[in-house]
Amino acid sequence: xxxxxxxxxxxxxxxxxxxxxxxxxxxxxxxxxxxxxxxxxxxxxxxxxxxxxxxxxxxxxxxxxxxxxxxxxxxxxxxxxxxxxxxxxxxxxxxxxxxxxxxxxxxxxxxxxxxxxxxxxxxxxxxxxxxxxxxxxxxxxxxxxxxxxxxxxxxxxxxxxxxxxxxxxxxxxxxxxxxxxxxxxxxxxxxxxxxxxxxxxxxxxxxxxxxxxxxxxxxxxxxxxxxxxxxxxxxxxxxxxxxxxxxxxxxxxxxxxxxxxxxxxxxxxxxxxxxxxxxxxxxxxxxxxxxxxxxxxx
Amino acid sequence: xxxxxxxxxxxxxxxxxxxxxxxxxxxxxxxxxxxxxxxxxxxxxxxxxxxxxxxxxxxxxxxxxxxxxxxxxxxxxxxxxxxxxxxxxxxxxxxxxxxxxxxxxxxxxxxxxxxxxxxxxxxxxxxxxxxxxxxxxxxxxxxxxxxxxxxxxxxxxxxxxxxxxxxxxxxxxxxxxxxxxxxxxxxxxxxxxxxxxxxxxxxxxxxxxxxxxxxxxxxxxxxxxxxxxxxxxxxxxxxxxxxxxxxxxxxxxxxxxxxxxxxx
Numbered sequence: 037x038x039x040x041x042x043x044x045x046x047x048x049x050x051x052x053x054x055x056x057x058x059x060x061x062x063x064x065x066x067x068x069x070x071x072x073x074x075x076x077x078x079x080x081x082x083x084x085x086x087x088x089x090x091x092x093x094x095x096x097x098x099x100x101x102x103x104x105x106x107x108x109x110x111x112x113x114x115x116x117x118x119x120x121x122x123x124x125x126x127x128x129x130x131x132x133x134x135x136x137x138x139x140x141x142x143x144x145x146x147x148x149x150x151x152x153x154x155x156x157x158x159x160x161x162x163x164x165x166x167x168x169x170x171x172x173x174x175x176x177x178x179x180x181x182x183x184x185x186x187x188x189x190x191x192x193x194x195x196x197x198x199x200x201x202x203x204x205x206x207x208x209x210x211x212x213x214x215x216x217x218x219x220x221x222x223x224x225x226x227x228x229x230x231x232x233x234x235x236x237x238x239x240x241x242x243x244x245x246x247x248x249x250x251x252x253x254x255x256x257x258x259x260x261x262x263x264x265x266x267x268x269x270x271x272x273x274x275x276x277x278x279x280x281x282x283x284x285x286x287x288x289x290x291x292x293x294x295x296x297x298x299x300x301x302x303x304x305x306x307x308x309x310x311x312x313x314x315x316x317x318x319x320x321x322x323x324x325x326x327x328x329x330x331x332x333x334x
Numbered sequence: 335x336x337x338x339x340x341x342x343x344x345x346x347x348x349x350x351x352x353x354x355x356x357x358x359x360x361x362x363x364x365x366x367x368x369x370x371x372x373x374x375x376x377x378x379x380x381x382x383x384x385x386x387x388x389x390x391x392x393x394x395x396x397x398x399x400x401x402x403x404x405x406x407x408x409x410x411x412x413x414x415x416x417x418x419x420x421x422x423x424x425x426x427x428x429x430x431x432x433x434x435x436x437x438x439x440x441x442x443x444x445x446x447x448x449x450x451x452x453x454x455x456x457x458x459x460x461x462x463x464x465x466x467x468x469x470x471x472x473x474x475x476x477x478x479x480x481x482x483x484x485x486x487x488x489x490x491x492x493x494x495x496x497x498x499x500x501x502x503x504x505x506x507x508x509x510x511x512x513x514x515x516x517x518x519x520x521x522x523x524x525x526x527x528x529x530x531x532x533x534x535x536x537x538x539x540x541x542x543x544x545x546x547x548x549x550x551x552x553x554x555x556x557x558x559x560x561x562x563x564x565x566x567x568x569x570x571x572x573x574x575x576x577x578x579x580x581x582x583x584x585x586x587x588x589x590x591x592x593x594x595x596x597x598x
Binding site: 110113114123124125127129130132133135136137138144148150151153154155157177183188191192 | 372374375376377379380381382383477517520521523524538539543545546547548549551552554555556557560561564567568
């Protein structure tokens, strides 16, 4: 007995659905492929573009962003209130909904920070070229009292570097982590690498790129000072003075270094203070001030 | 009441004969096992994401089951021709509609309870003490039951005048829109004016508001129980809405004429 005799209508019934499914898959892949160039124009310059990247493209970027936002929602214990609905008419249903679904912002306990990890984990896999995800994950793993897993933070940044070898922000974050741990040789190497890679795919005139360069130059200048490499430190402080002409502290430090006098505050104390301030700024929740959607990142 | 319960029993027997609930239960079990077995960054004891994804799956499976069962009850009787035997008995059409709805709702609720039991077991297994809070869980399950009641009534209403597939599609589309689009409609109401604004307002108040039954965020992030008055108000809304849909279903069904051409 032949196959078609045993299953008389199977081929005939399934064929249109199979064709439809194949066409649907093709159109989905093509639309993702075409829109990828618009959503993430620099992504193709990255070293390793996987088959999944090529096929799913923009959908992966959207998934990555979604799960990064989900991590933020977890950090706020589910608080999802948005003020863009404040001018909407207040109906009976909205009043009830506000009582049922929590909208207030409440930060989770430090020992629950790990609960954000699954969302960050999925976000990294969904969009491996979103640098924010690695930076946020590494920051929380390294600094959260409840987690205190600097080795995990290193692992996340190594993974980020492997997927985005030309990005300076990951190297800068690694340098900050090394500085926190007192691994100065590694910090020097990471900062040199960050400065060599700057601005990666960013617009060099953007605030983020400028801030990144200022951070990298400042930490590197301070490390040169601590190594008694005055000429190199002066060269970097000059670059910083050019980037921030309104900062009188830079000019003062430059003058002191040129005169050969010891600076009033040791370089190591300055970077320790900078690291603490940076942690405070990053942990600060913009919801408290602006009631706006915001990720916990510099 | 006995007649209604007899019809309910028929729905239960039919459901037990089919394997829909078992399949969904196995699917949920597989999903939760996969979630629990994930070793995320080597951090153990993570429960929030298991609760979150598990509750989403529980709501999704409950929704599929409610629409599927409710939309099948009446058209199936008609297709098989058993509707004639059923109506020949001393059973009113109101009793038939209520019995079918009660059967669909109770089966769906029982299956959903099994989903919740499985999820709670998995969360306890994963997190030990950090399980689902008892009071919030009870409130959440009861409000979920109210949503299923509305969904079953809606499916049954459409199936009184449509084929099973058409009724299911319409119920899926309407309930999905009610869940996703309806909470955002006040934004449209704020911008719309004149007759357009009135139309949007009517649609907004007419469609079922499932978002007020959704306690998943409270359960996932341990926000505690809702106050009693709010909880009872939402339950009452669910009960009134279900009763209204059943009344319309009865009105649509009571004068319906059956044709032998529809027999399978």
